[in-house]
Amino acid sequence: MSLCVKTLTLARGGRCLLRDLELELPPGEVLGILGPNGSGKSTLLAAMAGQYLPEAGDILLQGQSLPGLDAQYRARLLGYAPQAVEPAWGIPLAAMLDTALAARGLEGQAAAAARLQALRDFDLEALAERPITELSGGEARRLTMAVASIGEPPLLLLDEPFAALDLGHQAALRDWLRTSGKIGRTVVISLHDPNDALVVCDRVLVLRGEGTYTLGRPKDVLFPGLIRDVWGVSLHRLDVLGGAILVPVGMVER
Secondary structure, X not given: OOEEEEEEEEEEXXXXXXXXXXXXXXXXXXXXXXXXXXXXXXXXXHHHOOOOOOOEEEEEEOOEEHHHOOHHHHHHHEEEEOOXXXXXXXXXXXXXXXXXXXXXXXXXXXXXXXXXXHHHHOOOHHHOOOEHHHOOHHHHHHHHHHHHHOOOOOEEEEEOOOOOOOHHHHHHHHHHHHHHHHOOOEEEEEEOOHHHHHHHOOEEEEEEEOEEEEEEOHHHHOOHHHHHHHHOOOEEEEEEOOEEEEEEHHHHHO
């Protein structure tokens, strides 16, 4: 799945969040979006999902303008997991997955196989019959990602996928994201921790405020100077095991 963003401008509440973004994502790339609270990460993901109309510019999927795509065709192309979904009634978790399968036009054995794969991918098999109103925060987070990814849409948009996950499920998600890129899925995720970006992302888009941004490979972009300029936090970057990690200054000085 190729995604192309042309001179995209986003605003909310009278503030310019992003100005004239140019971005091309080939199949198999994992892009991380980072920035301070309120910088526009969720708004950009919503725009890529067709849930928010930009002030200017266009978003193309497979060369076609996103706003003009048929809703069911769009559902087959992309999966979108917003930060939170408030359940209106306590249907079983598996029924929620079945709703997503129907939207993607899957039925019969194909639907059954896709449901089982989604349950396994996000460690939800034991929760299949639990009402979604009774899920913990981390369980609900895993469900939103299972709904977004079920049926293997070629484009995934995940808003803060690591939020509320315990350490074990965070590690499993990192592995799953890396695998998704290797098998050709295009994945866009919003993140708060630059260390997650250093591990799973091919490129990062850092929203710097007032419409500006920095785009590049994590190892070329996520340096202490940029972190200090954007977040106002002092970090050290350490090279470890062929990669890098960012840690608070105090941890290094002890």
